[in-house]
Amino acid sequence: MAGSVALALLLPLLLCGIHGHPVPGAKAFNKLLLISFDGFRWDYDQDVDTPHLDQLAQDGVKAKFLTPPFVTMTSPSHFTTISGRWIEDHGVIHNMMFDTETGKKHNFQTTQRKNEWWDNGLLPLWITAQRQGRKSASFHYPGGASTYQGQAVYRTVIEPYFHPNGNETEWRENIDIVLDWFTREAFDFVTLYYGEPDNVGHSVGPETEERRTIIRQIDRTVGYLREAIQRHNLTHSLNVIITSDHGMTTIKQQPNITEILLSKYINFGDLVKFHIVDYGGFGMLLPKPGKEESVYQALKNAHPHLHVYRKDEFPERFHYAKHERVLPILLYADLGYHISARLVIHFNKGDHGFDNDYMDMKTIFRAFGPDFKKNYLAEGFDSIHIYPLMCKLLGVTPEPHNGSLAITQAMLSDSFIQQTGETPTRPPEIGPGSTGTLTGSLLRNIAIGLGTVMGVLVVLFIAAVSYTAVQRKKM
Structure with missing residues (x-):
């Protein structure tokens, strides 16, 4: 009987290991919030007063600019950030899902609900983190509503059709919702997306007072975020990365x-x-x-x-x-x-989708929190390198990827580096093509599964022996 009880208690825990959960007692890592402001060009804070973004640069990390992948569009760029892969590898090649046989083209919002457009064999960080025992969520972030290899993001809020992107009150409410996830429900990694200043840039152009007005609103939102982090007692346990997907340029009306x-x-x-x-x-x-x-x-x-x-x-x-x-x-x-x-x-009076070498296509990168240095100015870098940085912050072993932690590691605090080591947990994949990712993920999952199954068999054997011994004593 004792062996049966032990087996009943141990078996659920062991079966969890098949999904790649880490061993209990591993080093605790801080939480991570990734925020994207769509279409925030790298220099949008230079012709308008942005006291909160300025203070953030003093209290954390600022890159001179961030280079998005080509094509400089919302969904492809966001999925590069969350997967660490070039667009030709992850397959989200456009904002619009299309079918060349039927001629059907789905708009941006509808495409967010088309799982087959996103699930191309690669695992975004939400899923990788979950498989290693972290709890992930997506709030309006492109790709967050899909399942990957049959697994969904633990919690997803998908952007509604015809969503009003510029409501400042809602922006603050969304921050409070996300921070509650961290504090009340023990989430470890959350992505949060805002559709501005992209919409304003398209409708009236980037060199306008309306664009400067929405940047002031974003700056106030950053100030609210920092105040809310203190209110939720997350100052010493939450790292935040603020970035974007592409810039914006003026389309001359000729x-x-x-x-x-x-x-x-x-x-x-x-x-x-x-x-x-x-x-x-x-x-x-x-x-x-x-x-x-x-x-x-x-x-x-x-x-x-x-x-x-x-x-x-x-x-x-x-x-x-x-x-x-x-x-x-x-x-x-x-x-x-x-x-x-x-x-x-x-x-449109403003647009993107152009060569990512143009400065007008480049965007922002800010980061702050307990694991980042303060008052650190980084050189410009490609957004492909955000993925290994996020994995490092979360203590997650990354999937094969095209980025390099060497590009961003200097942003991290000395104490964090001392605790975790300077060597990336896994070298990045070199070169295009998704075969390496599929093979690497498959072999790794097989290895995890086989190891766990062996552990279950050993426990079953021990339980059976214990049970037999008990029965013999009763005889």
């Missing part, structure tokens, strides 16, 4: 000059089966069978501010074109120019 209308150069009905254009300075075309070369030749020198590539010739520095979802012909425009297909249907 349609005859800055609009690149592709129908001037090709007949869509005769040559093109499917296109995803009309969304800024980037686009892709699927020519009809046998028409690829005709489309390429017609467009490659069509406009002095239009860059046209075959998929296999797209510049390697973008780490974009090797995914199977990418269409055969890729187009991107020079800064400030817009690509349209048959008609000009795009009237």
